[in-house]
Amino acid sequence: EVQLVESGGGLVQPGGSLRLSCAASGFTFSSYWMSWVRQAPGKGLEWVANIKQDGSEKSYVDSVKGRFTISRDNGENSLYLQMNSLRAEDTAVYFCVRDIASRAYGSSPGYWGQGTLVTVSS
Amino acid sequence: QSALTQPRSVSGSPGQSVTISCTGTSSDVGGYKYVSWYQQLHPGKAPKLMIYDDTKRPSGVPDRFSGSKSGNTASLTISGLQADDEADYYCCSYAGSYAWVFGGGTKLTV
Numbered sequence: 001e002v003q004l005v006e007s008g009g010g011l012v013q014p015g016g017s018l019r020l021s022c023a024a025s026g027f028t029f030s031s032y033w034m035s036w037v038r039q040a041p042g043k044g045l046e047w048v049a050n051i052k053q054d055g056s057e058k059s060y061v062d063s064v065k066g067r068f069t070i071s072r073d074n075g076e077n078s079l080y081l082q083m084n085s086l087r088a089e090d091t092a093v094y095f096c097v098r099d100i101a102s103r104a105y106g107s108s109p110g111y112w113g114q115g116t117l118v119t120v121s122s
Numbered sequence: 123q124s125a126l127t128q129p130r131s132v133s134g135s136p137g138q139s140v141t142i143s144c145t146g147t148s149s150d151v152g153g154y155k156y157v158s159w160y161q162q163l164h165p166g167k168a169p170k171l172m173i174y175d176d177t178k179r180p181s182g183v184p185d186r187f188s189g190s191k192s193g194n195t196a197s198l199t200i201s202g203l204q205a206d207d208e209a210d211y212y213c214c215s216y217a218g219s220y221a222w223v224f225g226g227g228t229k230l231t232v
Contacts, residue, residue: 047222059220108158112168
């Protein structure tokens with residue numbers, strides 16, 4: 001059974017940093033594109049970042065480029081999101097997501113973790 | 123990276139059918155066979171995959187849910203509406219350059 005468990009969320013001041021982690025199990029982690037998707041309170045889903053199986057390719061939504069960094073450790077079956085220069089508009093539940101299938105590029109969000117809440121406020 | 127366009131709300135009576143549209147461009151919806159649909163019962167909780175690769179249904183999803191696409195517009199049709207189908211529904215498409223784009227979401231009222 002695919003399991004994705006996020007951690008690291010919490011309250012942070014504007015301009016601060018936070019590192020989210022996602023522990024994966026139940027599948028061959030190194031075979032899948034992985035992603036972060038977020039949902040602000042009362043808003044819709046927003047894709048944040050994707051990372052290729054070996055970490056050689058990464059992609060970000062424009063609003064986080066230069067501030068967020070996605071990374072992975074295939075030996076530890078873990079996905080990370082380093083978030084710097086946080087803004088109030090980054091407040092959201094952040095979901096760790098696995099691609100639907102093992103493909104050459106991330107095609108669709110298939111499996112979702114339960115999410116971790118990040119609140120940016122003074 | 124503009125969001126895909128979905129109606130804000132749709133409604134139907136039990137037993138009826140409803141269709142939710144998802145309009146993008148030739149750079150996303152129309153350019154790839156990677157449109158997926160999600161049901162979210164409670165905001166902030168994990169969405170559930172209902173349709174992927176435009177038309178495929180994961181195991182365990184009732185065949186009342188079906189996906190289709192024409193040009194730059196994808197659609198999710200739910201037939202035989204049930205009360206527990208009431209939820210928010212989101213579409214998502216691969217958008218090239220290893221990126222995804224979501225629709226704004228549609229609230230289904232049964």
